[in-house]
Amino acid sequence: MIQKDVIIIGAGAAGLFCAAEAGKRGRSVEVLDHGKKVGRKILMSGGGRCNFTNMYAEPANFLSENPHFCKSALSRYTQWDFIALVAEHGIPYHEKTLGQLFCDNSASDIVDMLISECEKAGAKITTRCEILGVEKSDSGFAVKTSQGDYACESLVIATGGLSMPKIGATPFGYKIAEQFGLKVLPTRAGLVPFTLHDSDKEALEALSGIAVDTSATCNDKSFREAMLFTHRGLSGPSMLQVSSYWHPGDTLHIDLQPTESAAEYLTQAQKDNPDAQLSTVLGRYYPKRMVQTFIEMNDWPNEPVKRLTHSQIEQIDSTLSDWQVAPNGTEGYRTAEVTLGGVDTDELSSKTMMSKKVDGLFFIGEVVDVTGWLGGFNFQWAWSSAWAAGQYV
Numbered sequence: 001m002i003q004k005d006v007i008i009i010g011a012g013a014a015g016l017f018c019a020a021e022a023g024k025r026g027r028s029v030e031v032l033d034h035g036k037k038v039g040r041k042i043l044m045s046g047g048g049r050c051n052f053t054n055m056y057a058e059p060a061n062f063l064s065e066n067p068h069f070c071k072s073a074l075s076r077y078t079q080w081d082f083i084a085l086v087a088e089h090g091i092p093y094h095e096k097t098l099g100q101l102f103c104d105n106s107a108s109d110i111v112d113m114l115i116s117e118c119e120k121a122g123a124k125i126t127t128r129c130e131i132l133g134v135e136k137s138d139s140g141f142a143v144k145t146s147q148g149d150y151a152c153e154s155l156v157i158a159t160g161g162l163s164m165p166k167i168g169a170t171p172f173g174y175k176i177a178e179q180f181g182l183k184v185l186p187t188r189a190g191l192v193p194f195t196l197h198d199s200d201k202e203a204l205e206a207l208s209g210i211a212v213d214t215s216a217t218c219n220d221k222s223f224r225e226a227m228l229f230t231h232r233g234l235s236g237p238s239m240l241q242v243s244s245y246w247h248p249g250d251t252l253h254i255d256l257q258p259t260e261s262a263a264e265y266l267t268q269a270q271k272d273n274p275d276a277q278l279s280t281v282l283g284r285y286y287p288k289r290m291v292q293t294f295i296e297m298n299d300w301p302n303e304p305v306k307r308l309t310h311s312q313i314e315q316i317d318s319t320l321s322d323w324q325v326a327p328n329g330t331e332g333y334r335t336a337e338v339t340l341g342g343v344d345t346d347e348l349s350s351k352t353m354m355s356k357k358v359d360g361l362f363f364i365g366e367v368v369d370v371t372g373w374l375g376g377f378n379f380q381w382a383w384s385s386a387w388a389a390g391q392y393v
């Protein structure tokens with residue numbers, strides 16, 4: 001039996017960071033992961049450059065059944081604390097857009113930093129370790145694994161969500177929560193591209209690869225970012241963001257002219273350039289393929305703009321400012337960046353991340369029902385929740 005103060009299951013962002021924090025307090029810590037490598041999601045995040053936090057992170061950027069739960073951890077370990085750590089390790093980084101901080105070189109800089117923090121704190125990391133069972137014992141927990149049996153006082157579950165099963169995501173954390181009688185809220189894929197009904201897909205297929213500036217709204221939440229037409233449906237930051245607010249049957253409202261109004265520029269064109277075709281005028285604002293598709297799809301008259309009636313201009317304007325699309329679903333966990341739902345925050349202390357029912361059992365990171373927007377917020381939750389638990393395990 002290998003005796004440790006703290007066993008952490010999951011060597012992802014939250015697990016590694018928690019291990020370093022607990023180790024710094026003099027606790028003997030071992031992180032167990034079934035994968036070959038640690039931090040696999042970090043390595044593929046942010047297109048290989050890891051959007052490791054967001055300068056503007058605040059509780060409003062997170063979805064949860066209890067939106068107040070994340071406040072405590074986020075305020076005790078902030079984005080500025082993590083940025084200071086990154087700077088201390090000499091990792092070059094930059095702001096890409098909207099406060100999103102990315103590594104200049106590679107996401108592996110962040111993984112190397114976490115491993116070095118664990119080493120400094122004396123926390124051990126064991127990979128290729130299958131967890132065969134977890135039981136409560138008199139002094140804490142017994143963890144049976146393919147690499148031996150462990151006993152620990154504190155057990156931290158940091159196994160993340162269900163997205164990207166190909167790189168090791170499993171429902172392990174939810175199962176442990178249920179085994180110990182904790183409520184798990186229904187899960188669904190978030191930050192995920194939409195798929196379309198066949199008729200829309202056929203009409204829009206030709207636009208695959210085109211990105212446009214949008215403001216997309218779903219269930220009263222709006223995001224002003226780019227949208228990308230794909231061969232399966234709609235993606236790009238604005239679509240990923242609203243996907244976290246979307247439920248089957250909901251309609252997306254997409255403003256394709258967040259800066260310029262077609263009513264204004266078409267009316268102006270009737271004065272300045274009356275013989276220009278509708279497609280020529282719209283072509284100044286949108287890619288040509290998109291103009292063609294929208295003209296065909298909506299039966300707009302592709303004639304000299306002088307012939308457009310007021311009501312035709314109004315109709316074009318309203319379609320472009322509130323293009324309504326009802327997706328038939330999402331691409332699901334295969335491509336989702338996050339999992340919404342998870343371990344009910346009512347079951348956990350927001351100060352320590354420990355279960356209110358089971359002494360010594362902690363849940364951190366994505367396995368908890370706290371999900372960030374796109375833009376570095378999910379890693380910030382991993383760091384903040386891991387730090388909070390790291391002070392108490």
Ligand SMILES: Cc1cc2nc3c(=O)[nH]c(=O)nc-3n(C[C@H](O)[C@H](O)[C@H](O)COP(=O)(O)OP(=O)(O)OC[C@H]3O[C@@H](n4cnc5c(N)ncnc54)[C@H](O)[C@@H]3O)c2cc1C
Nearest residue numbers: 010012013014034045046051160168172365366376378379
């Ligand atoms: C493609 C992609 C890009 C992303 N980009 C960003 C980004 O740029 N910025 C951002 O903020 N967020 C991003 N995210 C989200 C972010 O990666 C996650 O929210 C974050 O990694 C969650 O951290 P975690 O430690 O809770 O879980 P994870 O990082 O998922 O770690 C969980 C660990 O647990 C292990 N594990 C799972 N099941 C078991 C088991 N049964 N036994 C043993 N070990 C197990 C896994 O192997 C894994 O190592 C991205 C996600 C994806 C999929």
